[in-house]
Amino acid sequence: MVDGREAMTSRTFFDVVLNQRATRQFAERAVDDSLIELCLEAAIHAPSAENLQPWVFVVVRDAGLRSKVGQLTRRAWRGGGRQHSANRLPPALLHEVDLGADGGIESAPVIIVVGGDAAIGLESTLPSSVYPATQNLLLAATSLGLGSAMTTLATLFADELREVLELPPAVVPMAVVPIGWPTRPPGPPRRLPLRERAHRDRYGAPWS
Numbered sequence: 001m002v003d004g005r006e007a008m009t010s011r012t013f014f015d016v017v018l019n020q021r022a023t024r025q026f027a028e029r030a031v032d033d034s035l036i037e038l039c040l041e042a043a044i045h046a047p048s049a050e051n052l053q054p055w056v057f058v059v060v061r062d063a064g065l066r067s068k069v070g071q072l073t074r075r076a077w078r079g080g081g082r083q084h085s086a087n088r089l090p091p092a093l094l095h096e097v098d099l100g101a102d103g104g105i106e107s108a109p110v111i112i113v114v115g116g117d118a119a120i121g122l123e124s125t126l127p128s129s130v131y132p133a134t135q136n137l138l139l140a141a142t143s144l145g146l147g148s149a150m151t152t153l154a155t156l157f158a159d160e161l162r163e164v165l166e167l168p169p170a171v172v173p174m175a176v177v178p179i180g181w182p183t184r185p186p187g188p189p190r191r192l193p194l195r196e197r198a199h200r201d202r203y204g205a206p207w208s
């Protein structure tokens with residue numbers, strides 16, 4: 001078994017952050033709770049508005065529940081999401097999201113459903129408080145050699161997700177993050193060059 005704390009120090013921050021990518025297909029190999037706990041520890045060290053820490057993590061291992069969450073993803077994708085995105089997504093990404101929606105996400109041994117508790121957090125800053133924690137979760141998974149993905153399709157069916165996971169009404173499901181060992185190396189991320197998005201002093205003045 002991989003020792004989490006050893007693995008945690010085996011990759012540098014920039015190695016992790018520059019190689020973090022979505023994984024949507026997972027090997028049939030268990031992920032120990034100790035690794036999931038490291039990911040959750042990283043998540044809860046994120047910043048949040050007024051330090052209210054309104055995040056909620058439901059760690060779903062039960063195969064029946066994972067399947068139900070996966071079915072919600074598939075329903076959202078096949079029931080309109082795909083049609084909505086198809087003409088904007090490059091074919092390779094469309095194919096990857098297809099694979100995730102058609103069984104890939106539920107094949108992960110762990111699915112973490114990330115929510116925001118509106119009874120704790122300010123409504124206006126709930127998403128901006130919860131997503132940094134989700135990003136920490138993704139980065140921690142990458143640093144441990146685990147595959148993961150930020151997904152939101154299933155959250156379109158918030159009430160169904162609440163019912164499946166018995167979430168209280170105040171908890172807003174915000175992300176569904178499958179975690180497991182990837183079936184293949186993810187390859188380099190596809191990102192625009194920095195100069196296309198960064199400006200110096202004023203918008204339009206090139207950064208470099």
Ligand SMILES: Cc1cc2nc3c(=O)[nH]c(=O)nc-3n(C[C@H](O)[C@H](O)[C@H](O)COP(=O)(O)O)c2cc1C
Nearest residue numbers: 020021022093096097100150151152153154189190
């Ligand atoms: C707000 C948000 C929502 C996303 N929702 C989904 C989703 O529902 N399903 C999915 O397969 N990927 C989802 N993604 C993952 C993106 O497709 C992915 O981050 C992007 O294509 C970059 O690809 P890479 O991680 O392979 O570099 C989402 C990402 C973000 C930031």
